[in-house]
Amino acid sequence: MPKYGEGSVYFETTRNKWHASVVDPQGRRTHKRFNTKEEANAWRLSMTAKYIKGDYVVKSDLTLGTWVLQYLGVFVKPKVREKTFLDYANTAAHINEELADVELQKLTPLAVQAYINTAEMTEGMKDRVIKLLCRASKKAIATGLIEKDFMAGVEVLKPEPKEVEIFSPEELSIIMKTIDSDARLRRHHLLVSVAIASGCRMGEILALTPQDLDGDAIKINKSLVEVKGVAKLQPPKTRAGYRRIPLPKNIMAELYQAAYALESGEIIKNANGKPCLSTNIDKSWKRILNKAGIPYRKFHCLRHTHASMLLAAGVPILEVSKRLGHSRPSHTLNLYGHAIPGYDSQMPSLVEKVFNIGNCNKETISAVSCPVLPQTTKKVEPNCNQNATY
Structure with missing residues (x-):
């Protein structure tokens, strides 16, 4: 039986290619052909390095559809409420056979994007499908099923958010x-x-x-x-x-x-x-x-x-947010910011009062007294973690 990590490179005259092979941790020989000896050796060494670091992904014929169901059942179901899980299952049902039957390790962002672009579903459902697949892809990487994120760069044009409807x-x-x-x-x-x-x-x-x-x-x-x-x-x-x-x-x-x-x-x-x-x-x-x-x-x-x-009546947004049970006041603001009374008509006088620039002229403009703004040494980083991982 070939030894783990053992590999070879030789020239195949019948194919006019350089043949490289290496033995994986399970004792199976993996091979690939290249145009040059340098490429073949580089691949052999990179595969050996993966074996040593534990980064090698064992070949599998697991399909996307099967993996999504496993992901939902093993990683999602125990952590969410029953109705939420049914919503996820309904979203997964919108992934048709064209994509679901593709082997997980052969799936590419290009294939997913092409499917999303032509799929007959609402933009809102496309967005939910993409979010589900993003989480499933990250978990597949974390569990050693795939090497690369098959959702990297996949996007959907979100429709304009609907205006909140209220009763008078x-x-x-x-x-x-x-x-x-x-x-x-x-x-x-x-x-x-x-x-x-x-x-x-x-x-x-x-x-x-x-x-x-x-x-x-x-x-x-x-x-x-x-x-x-x-x-x-x-x-x-x-x-x-x-x-x-x-x-x-x-x-x-x-x-x-x-x-x-x-x-x-x-x-x-x-x-x-x-x-x-x-x-x-x-x-x-x-x-x-x-x-x-x-x-x-x-x-x-x-x-x-x-x-x-409540907001139109001047109730502070933090109080309204607490009353609604929102975990983030920003969510309340995004939904109902339109209802907060506007101050446009009062702005000129407020600016004049705060910055002491009333009745300024060319001689006094340089002597404007401005309030000292607080300084911060803390660097604010953007929040890029838009897709939570279960």
């Missing part, structure tokens, strides 16, 4: 009157009221129990989501999701009244006294808007409306 105060009033005027819709009064007053997500409100009522506020510590037609409780995604939200007295009074007869379980239930499913709420929400004569917007837009109105 007049529309909110009409919605509540519509709910209260219809016996079949009236049971949704509390859910919609709390959504408007708190900015909570639907699942967070549906998960409220009597134990979550805390004086003049509600405590958010879980969410009720629908997974394959079954209502399930899950914790918030981040620590910021755990929060206490003060509400108006009349809303809290309604919650306490609804919770009075309950010892446990969710305060808001369906007509059969069971936990509400989001799909059923969505159907009722469409009926409410249709009867109210208001153009359809998702139930989640009540959350957008709450945040936008």
